[in-house]
Amino acid sequence: MTPEADHRGRPGPSTGDAGAPQVTVDGVAVTARTGQTVAGLLVSAGRTSWRSTRGGGRPRGLFCGIGVCFDCLVEVNGVPDVRACQRLVADGDDIRTAPRPRPAAPGGPAGDGTRTGEA
Amino acid sequence: MAAHPDVVVVGAGVVGAACAEALTAAGLRVTVLDRGAPASGTTAAGEGNVLVSDKEPGPELVLAQHSLRRWRVLLPALREELGPELAEVEWDAKGGLVVATTAAGAGSLTAFAAAQRQAGVRAEQLAPDRVGELEPLLTPGITAAVHYPEDAQLHPVLAATTLLAAVRARGGAVRAGVAALGLRRAAGGAVSAVVTSAGDLPTAAVVNACGPWAGAFATAAGAPITVLPRRGVVLVTGPLPPGTVRHKVYDADYVGAVASGDADLQTSAVVESTRAGTVLVGSSRQRVGFDDTIRVAVLRELARKAVALFPVLADVPVQRAYGGFRPYAPDHLPVIGPDPRVAGLWHVTGHEGAGIGLAAATGQLLAELLTGAEPHVDPTPFRVDRPAVLTGAEVRA
């Protein structure tokens, strides 16, 4: 994952963003933008999913974008169940996505959920 | 037009469903009525514990012990009859763990368990430092602990709908959205029909299984009984990793709260996980009539006690809170038997916070009494004709 690269929206970290928050995503250092949500950060880094369901191990990312669907949950600073679309990044945040677990039984779906960008 | 039912059961909660199941098993033609959706009343609020651990020696414990045995026989039989899907009730013989966190609590818990052992309950005293083997995430500040391996859990709405499916499979009827409004009586005074919102339904026997609303129906039927609502609220957390909470765990003051008739709010943490991964934190007990407001003060007490037992729960999101009204008689015993005033009218209610667990034996007992068979438990303590149920019922109902 190359979270600093911004393949989506137009502007990258704006040059005028002096207090740009420095965070880590799954241990990798990333410069975010002031006012960015965790989901905004992840999507602009090219990720579409960052969690998997408990039952079927289905990948999940952003869905409603306004805090009602609970699809986009991440762990922030050791606290799980944080809605990525609602949470603003803050300097020093340790953001953990939950990669898709390995299949419980042989023959299950391949568990490659850590795949990030499509590049 | 089908022939008239032998028995009309009013109320399709778990108690009415269990009565109807037992009556159809005895070969009777049964119609079950509910003014709402079946299993949507108190039963939908129940946590589904099938417990012996919370009961002191006495008639209710005897009924609970019979009911445990009865569920264990009934559920496999229903699986044979209905198939595994329809008979799925998420039965889980997980066992209960009762803990004390003070020196005084340790003494009374130990004495309570000793008395239960005398009454045939399996109550295994654990050394406080061994509790972690059963519940690794429990607070270390435990002063006494008793393990009750017989305690089990089931899904109350699945249980009630499975019982009703058996009723249907045996030719009985379940009618949703039909309210019972009163009775018609024959010349001799015996029941001849139920008056319903969908017209008269002729029958010679009517079972009042209206849960907390049993008093109202009894009054409408001309035979008032005292059954009152006791509010209970449960918190549900978001899904947690398996193994966070393994048994039904509660602090020993729960036993005091169950037995008390105090109107004031009582809470004690009863913490347990469900098959869906959520943790239920129950429950409060309060006499507020039928006021269904969910109070933050009540939720806070539940949360406080749950976090005291399982500190790891502090960071867990609360997903939901809901409540119901436990039906109780002033002497806190179920009401099961014929009405002494109206021939053909039977009351089966007042199971308070234990109706899910007690339903299996209750249905069986009602069917035995109604068909004249030998009862498998002594029905005397539960009879309608007792002062707590009849005295002042006219005024209070």
Add this chain to the structure above:
Amino acid sequence: MARLIAVVGAGPAGMAAALAAADAGAEVVLVDAAPRVGGQYHRQPPPGLADQHAGPGFARLEAELAGHPRVRHLAETVVWALEPRPGGHRLHLRTGPADSPHRTARVLDPAALVLATGAHDRALPFPGWDLPGVVTAGAAQALAKGQRVAVGRRVLLAGTGPFLFPVAQSLIEVGAHLVGVLEANRVGATAAGWLARPAALLAGRAKLPELAGYLGLLARHRIAYRTGHAVLAAHGTDRVEAVTTARLTRDWRVVPGSARRIAVDAVCVGFGFTPQLELAVAAGCDLDATGTCVRVDIAQATSTPGVFAAGELTGVGGADLAAAEGRVAGASAARHLGLAVPVPRAALRQVRAGRGFAAALAGAYPVRPGWRSWLTEDTLVCRCEEVSYGALCQAVRQRAALGGRVLRLTSRVGLGPCQGRICGRNAAELAEALLCRADQRPPLTPAASARRPIAAPIRLGELATTPTEPSEHGFASTDPTDRSEA
């Protein structure tokens, strides 16, 4: 706190209500979960990026609120519970970063309450709708407007209603390649088509140039706007890679032979809006006949004395109507406190006209029953608990799961973290259809399913220490985490 009015929600409706009430002399606390006022309509990009959407109207409004001596804005603050108290209601608040366990607690006992909690997109299920890359139209809009990020590179937008237009515009602005806009209803593709009702024509006249502008924009970018079309399935393994679209009959069944596969990396779907009812339901407010909106009278009063409602919560009609309703609600709340308030005639007129327009919109862009035929046995109805359509059918048929509560408890639909906010309405309609077929009475009660006493997430540890009584002045005004937006 005899003069305190709490306004929950700082979208167009809540902002207008706060100003109207404060101008009438009331002390107002304006509460919103977002860090900045504006709601969905006026969502702003982060500082440092051009405020392209902050038109002069919004900037003035925001400044007026910030400078008003009697308005206090509690940003990043959720109302997670509302309970009745003698003579009014009590609000339980948490201020701080979303879902953080370290937020500040507050309890408010306002003398009157304006609820302006807005709505969220309605998403209909279809095979593959839970694949990553399939998002609601509102999500794409929030991401574009609030984060200046496109949800994908090759994007298809589908659903029903004029809300698809501003979303298309925002997607174009953030550089997405929009491969098409599919409107499921078969309204004419011209302005005249969807305003073909005399009342609406009058009421919606102001909207005509706006609509023509959107159609022109799509034409300039050579983006097809197809009516009577929908996304039937999304394909992919870990994310959406393609969709199947098809032409629909009038009632939204698929026209045989019309299916087409299109490669995309994102799909945005929106089928109207579902109001956020939980606080209104907790306050005991009656709902309208559809069971999805709060019922209000001409003064925006709900059935609960002292509780007023405005905006999408009372019916979906766009930001202008929401703001007009807010002005009326704010004035009514102030009058409820005994303040002398002139009748807000202009706002009342705007509300009346706007409602006519909203009714015409609702008539032109309904959700039609054919959507149910898009589902297959294994299509998830409930995303959280992963309940398939087949499992839902089984619960309804085998368990005779009639009531909403019983349906939830037997099938687990709506029992997950979203508590049925996404799936509740869909599941109820599916169950109702199955029951009608089985010739049974469906006693489904939408109000009961909007009953969520925990209106916003709170952690067990926060709840364990939450204050239950207001502090001396209703709220702790010295708290450093308070900020009225800078």
